[in-house]
Amino acid sequence: MADNASRVVEDEENGYGGRKVQPFASTPRPDMDKTEGKKHHPTTLSRILGFEDLSSLHVWRASLAEALGTASLVFAMDTIVISSYETETKTPNLIMSALIAITVTILLNATFPISGGHINPVITLSAAFTGLVSLSRAAIYILAQCLGGILGALALKAVVNSTIEKTFSLGGCTLSIVAPGPHGPIVIGLGTAQALWLEIICTFVFLFSSIWVAFDKRQAKPLGRVIVCSIIGLVVGLLVFISTTVTATRGYAGVGMNPARCFGPAIIRGGHLWNGHWVFWVGPIIASIAFAVYTKIVPSAEVHA
Template identity: 70%
Template sequence: MKKVSMLETKSNLASPHQCKSQQWKAEEEKCTTTKLSEMLGLEEFFSLKAWRASLAELVGTAVFVFALDTIVISTYETQTKTPKLIMSFLIAVTTTIILIAINPISGSHINPAITLAAMLVGVISLSRAVIYILAQCAGAVLGALALKAVVSSTIEETFSLGGCTLNVIAPGPNGPIMIGLGTSQALWLEIICTFVLLFAAIWIAFDHRQARALGRVMVVSIIGIVVGLLVFISTTLTATKGYAGVGMNPARCLGPALVRGGHLWNGHWIFWVGPAIACVAFYLYTKLIPQQHFHADGFKHDFLNILKAIFSSNHAHKK
């Protein structure tokens, strides 16, 4: 039998210190992975509660799109002297009512821009944001389909199903011409108006201290009023035929575009990119102001914290 030298035995056996070090690294890596999973909210993909909340977002967005587009068409069809003012007032009231209806269930986003802002700030997880945005887009399509089913083909064509338009084709002296708003101007309007909505209204809902002090009804009423004002300002300020005003809600613009198609796809990307830029700008604002002015303790899903966790996880794997 071959004898094993003492030197070989020592080399083959790990020291207690090395074992503890390896065990500590494994536990640290597992802890980091678990923490990242919780911050991303991955368990919510399998949560019945999250999917039930998304159902409220789907139905709420469907009703919102149907009601909003109906208001746009009805206001201009009645040929009132102040259609933009009446339309904006009705939009404000309708938005408030729908937000009150689904707020206890899902937080009443009914807008991918608000969901994205909530995810960046940390009010909801990335997983829930994905679930909500998918539900909102599906709801917007259902709302547009419902509207298409009840209006005549003439009204559908004349008002583009109440969708978000930058320009339309109109008869001209030498044939059909395209009238509407320029791409850069429309993009700036989307960015500015969406940021104002987040800053002046959604900010109050995210700040726990203000939200509790004002109450749910007051908070959603402020949001509805701000939405109505921004719609009125954008349509009046530009005074351009063919431009339907700011969307501030990508899902609301997507629904009619998928159902109606045609020129609704012209510059459609603006209604997504503009609000997305505004959400990032709003998030940066919340990180730059003094922390004592933003009472949002417990927002563990904050995007910056997620990036830190991802960096820590990668660093642990490299070790």
């Protein structure tokens, strides 16, 4: 399936001044072989909306991989977060970041041949904003990813005891927590504005330094799927390490960069996980828009063929 997509893309042009882009974030369609050799126009309204994807069995089957992949990601990442701190190691952030990098790499490789390997609304939104997938397909994928986030949080809730669940909030995304103070309970954590900037900056760096490598055929094809997925996993791990180390603030769970991962525990655990939850959506969306703008304005002459 992946080979079919790679073959078809040779004749497919994107909207960046004629530069060709590897649709790492898209999936092959049954009618691709019939349209091979024909030029597509991703700027047309029908192409952008892609209403035919809403009734495509192929797209809905691909979304199943997105749901299961995201569920696995949430379960694995939150387990890693909890276990890293529970082991009382001197370098929990380093161990956690390394394990997350490995986990993301494995899951991207597992889901790529089926759905394109998104398992993150940020990647799906960026693919839609840059014209690699239709808005309809993006909506289906994001819905599946959010469902996967809930399933992953449910699976984690089923295997951890109530004390661990309360202490770590199912590994969810938090800006602050309520802790005992000298004169009663106090709220500790990171300010909303600072957390929002961290989401925007880290998510943009994630897209700029790894996802663009996957989207660009000239880079993705020579490197190969495994290396590209490894680069993405490595960048995610580095950004998790940076966000949890530089801030070093108790109560702040670190940068999310994946709204579905934050959404699942918030639905299942609730409570303070909803405090500032919008930050983990608004920040990545702003970063995705900024990334799409960058891909449109970067001079093609500056890109080496």
